[in-house]
Amino acid sequence: MSAILFGVFFVGLFVGLPVSISMGLSGMAAVLVDGRFMGMVVPQYLFNGISSFPLMAVPFFILAAELMSASGLTNSLMKFANDLVGHIRGGLGHVNVLMSMLFAGVSGSALADAAGPGAIEMSMMRKAGYDPAYAGALSATTATIGPIIPPSIIMVIYAISDSRVTVAGLFLAGVVPGVLLGVALSAVNHWVSIKRGYLFRSKRPTLLGLAKSFWHAMPALMLPFIIMFGILAGIFTPTEAAAVAVAYALVVGLFITRGLKWGAILPVFIRAGNMTAGVLLIVSMASIFSWLLTILQIPQSLANQIGSITKSPAMVMILVAILVFLCGMVIDTLPALIILVPVLGPLVDKFGFDPLHFAMAVVLNLAIGLVTPPVGPVLFVISTVGRIRFEDVAKAAMPLILAEMVVLAAVIAFPSISVSLPRFFGFMR
């Protein structure tokens, strides 16, 4: 059974079958050939894998971000970021970093950032005279902040796959690492700007101008606070908070900024629906795959194997980090997450890790996997949108990825980076 499961899966991936279908097909083939289970379990697992109310935060967060963009709030955010840091040396690069951090509070996905603001930042940097590959690399790496600063789609899915952590806890755990990523990337940008003699400052805005752009960006800047306040105060569940975020985005777009026309609402819902289908099909198909992994007792045997190599929790953490990083390099984040979480879960209990710290290390690791070649979905988006060769962006991204790995190492080595904030708000179990 395991031969068919893994054989079909890896061959499918290799020849370019969509990741979701590779998982579904290998699961179906394994079930049908093995014959121990009725064929009907396949659609049943596909159905049950996404029959979850907490999971609905995902389409709502997608929707909220799409509505915010349709209302023109992305532009207001960008202007605010430019007014705030555009006048520093290497200005647009810093604007790129800050914008990704601000946009991360609206959107929960790195791909949304890369395809939206990331693409715009890249073209702005190129027009200003930055090297196209570097502009692309910076837009790609800053996009990985999206799933680290709340809200975050992969954190929602992590919390659903692992009952040891909560969405609220993970969201809070991501705040400090997300800011650290921003600082690290800004530092590299500063260094690159000095090394290559980039100046590219925009004019320093007047205080009044800054206040004005802040005011225009306010509706978007408020969104993460509304979400977090609602969840932390126990007013909403994360799914409800996401729905409230959608309602908020609708009200802001229709009545406050008035950038959203009534006629544009259905198209935005359709677009968000298509994006939801792409994401949740992976979650659905992965559920049959990860069920078979448990049937085959892969998680337990892996935990035992790692346990036989070393007894030191620190060593295990490092081994896990390497394993996750390698997976993140070759598989897409979401499928990697859904496959790895049940596989790695037993290690948390066996070695007594803090589940939240462990989860944060895995999420951050996989987020970095979005920009590591050979399979870096965000790099693909950037190289397609910017028409830059994949190899060139990947090469230019190296120092930036290295900076992100330093942050990852810090998050792994110092649990307090991720755990302090959730602990302060009482979200530790």
Next chain:
Amino acid sequence: MLEKFDRFFVRANQILIGVMMLLMFVLVFINVLGRYGIGKSWAAAEEISTFLMIWVTYLGAGLALREGRHAAIDMFQDKLPVGLRRTVRALLGVVILAFFAVLAWLGVRMSIFGWSQETIATQMPTGIPYLAIPLGAIMFCMHLALTFKDWTDKRWEEIVVEGADIGIEEKIA
């Protein structure tokens, strides 16, 4: 004729997805308002909206295919000469059609099986929400068959990305 059907099919599918998303949002949001406004919440809202999400996923999967939204690793096939790549993609297309055809058949059996069971909150036959999978699988096959040549050529439908016009560029010194 086929082209006309294709356009109608896509439009109908899109509107279906949009309306289901809208309904899903309205149900959840009204439930939140209801809980704080009149102190009541409606358990069925949670269940129906969850089913709607599953329907959006499976009935929207074909549209997502047309827009190239199903992530795949194309590294290997991109190294092939164009003719061979087309053949490989055509074969993959056939594999995908077969997969969804089998899934549709298994899904129909599951729905028939589920017809005699009831869901928890609304007590409708479980077979009704289950239908999302066979219906979605059939629609996915139709979308793929109608755009099979685009699939083999790896030509996706236009995804409109709105540009930004904020005039930052002029301000760069």
